[in-house]
Amino acid sequence: MTKKITLLTLIFLTFYACSPKLEESEELVEVIKIDGLKEILTTKSDDIQVINFWATWCAPCIKELPYFEELNAKRSDELDVTLISLDFVDEVEKKVIPFVEKRELKSRIVLLDEIDYNSWIDTVDPSWSGAIPATLIVNSTTGQRKFLEKELEEGELEEILKEFIN
Amino acid sequence: MYIKSLIFSMFLLLAGATSEKYALEVGDTAMDFELKNVDGKMLSLKSNKDAKGYILVFTCNTCPYSQMYEDRLIALHEKYADKGYPVFAVQPNSPEKSPGDSYPKMQERAKEKGFPFPYVMDETQEVTSAYGATNTPHVYVLNKEGNDFKIAYIGAIDNNSRNASAATRHYVQEAIDGLIGGADVETTKTKAIGCTIKWAN
Numbered sequence: 001m002t003k004k005i006t007l008l009t010l011i012f013l014t015f016y017a018c019s020p021k022l023e024e025s026e027e028l029v030e031v032i033k034i035d036g037l038k039e040i041l042t043t044k045s046d047d048i049q050v051i052n053f054w055a056t057w058c059a060p061c062i063k064e065l066p067y068f069e070e071l072n073a074k075r076s077d078e079l080d081v082t083l084i085s086l087d088f089v090d091e092v093e094k095k096v097i098p099f100v101e102k103r104e105l106k107s108r109i110v111l112l113d114e115i116d117y118n119s120w121i122d123t124v125d126p127s128w129s130g131a132i133p134a135t136l137i138v139n140s141t142t143g144q145r146k147f148l149e150k151e152l153e154e155g156e157l158e159e160i161l162k163e164f165i166n
Numbered sequence: 167m168y169i170k171s172l173i174f175s176m177f178l179l180l181a182g183a184t185s186e187k188y189a190l191e192v193g194d195t196a197m198d199f200e201l202k203n204v205d206g207k208m209l210s211l212k213s214n215k216d217a218k219g220y221i222l223v224f225t226c227n228t229c230p231y232s233q234m235y236e237d238r239l240i241a242l243h244e245k246y247a248d249k250g251y252p253v254f255a256v257q258p259n260s261p262e263k264s265p266g267d268s269y270p271k272m273q274e275r276a277k278e279k280g281f282p283f284p285y286v287m288d289e290t291q292e293v294t295s296a297y298g299a300t301n302t303p304h305v306y307v308l309n310k311e312g313n314d315f316k317i318a319y320i321g322a323i324d325n326n327s328r329n330a331s332a333a334t335r336h337y338v339q340e341a342i343d344g345l346i347g348g349a350d351v352e353t354t355k356t357k358a359i360g361c362t363i364k365w366a367n
Contacts, residue, residue: 131362
C-alpha cells in the first residue's frame with residue numbers, strides 16, 4: 001500500500017516537475033541540425049507525433065498551418081505537433097520569428113538548418129521528393145507512420161489521425 | 167459489340183491512369199515534344215541540330231528555389247552550350263493555379279533576366295507528367311545517342327540552393343563533365359529540392 005502511494009507521489013511529482021519546464025522554454029523558433037531532426041523523428045512518446053515541414057515562402061504550407069494549430073490547441077493530450085521550418089537560417093530573425101509572432105503560432109516551431117537536403121531527406125521518408133508542404137505522422141509505440149507529400153484539405157488531417165488513435 | 171467497346175474503353179482508361187504514374191528514369195529515352203518558347207516559336211529537342219544533349223530543366227517564375235537557381239542556369243548554359251549541352255527550360259505550372267507563371271509573365275521574366283536559353287510553356291502539362299517531374303527546379307541531363315536523347319541524370323542542380331559558392335556537389339556539372347569526358351556519370355539521381363508543380367484540376 002505504502003509502496004503504491006510512494007509510486008503515485010513519484011509519478012505526480014514527475015509530472016509536476018515537468019510541466020513548468022515546458023513553459024520556461026519559450027524560445028519562439030529553435031534552430032536545429034540533423035541530430036535534432038533525428039531526435040524529433042525518433043521521439044518515444046505515448047502521444048502521436050504530428051510533424052509538418054513548411055516555410056514562410058510556401059503559400060500552400062501557410063494555408064494549412066491553421067489545421068495544425070487547431071490540433072495543437074485542442075488535442076495536446078494525445079498529440080505532439082512540431083512545425084519544422086525549412087526557411088534559411090539567416091532569415092530566422094527577419095522572416096520566421098516575425099511570422100510566428102504575427103500569426104501567434106503556439107505549436108512547437110523549429111528551423112532545420114541543413115541546406116544539403118539530399119543528406120537528410122531520406123531519414124524523414126524515402127518517398128519524399130523534396131517538396132513542401134509535407135507531413136509525417138508517427139505513433140512511436142506501435143511504429144505506425146504515415147508520410148504525406150501534399151497540401152492537406154480542411155478536415156483531412158483529422159480523418160488520417162483516426163487511423164492512429166483508437 | 168457494345169460490351170466489347172466498353173471493355174476496350176475501360177482498358178484505355180486504366181492504361182491512361184497507370185501511364186500518368188509512370189515517370190522516365192535514368193537510362194530511358196527522353197521523349198521529344200513541341201512547346202512554345204517565349205519568342206513565340208515552337209521548339210523541340212530536335213530544333214537545335216548541334217545539341218549533343220541538354221540540361222532540360224523544369225522551372226518557373228514564382229518558386230523561390232527556381233529564382234535562386236536562375237543565375238546558375240545562365241552560368242551553366244554559358245559554360246556548356248558551346249560544348250553541345252545547352253540549357254532548355256520548361257515551365258510546368260498551370261497559370262490558373264499559379265498566375266505568376268502565365269505565358270506573358272514568362273516572357274517578362276525571360277527578358278528581365280536575359281535568359282540565353284529557350285523557356286517554353288508546357289500548357290497541357292503532358293510533357294511534365296511524362297517526364298515525371300515533381301518539383302521546380304527539376305533537372306534532366308540528356309545525352310544524344312544515335313537519333314535519341316537518353317536521360318543521364320535526374321535531380322537537383324547542386325547541393326546548396328541558398329549559396330552557389332558554398333555548394334560542395336555540383337551534380338549537373340559533374341554529370342556533363344562525365345559525358346564530355348566519356349566517363350560514367352557517378353551520381354545519376356538526387357532529389358530535386360523545391361516547390362511542388364502546380365497541376366491544373
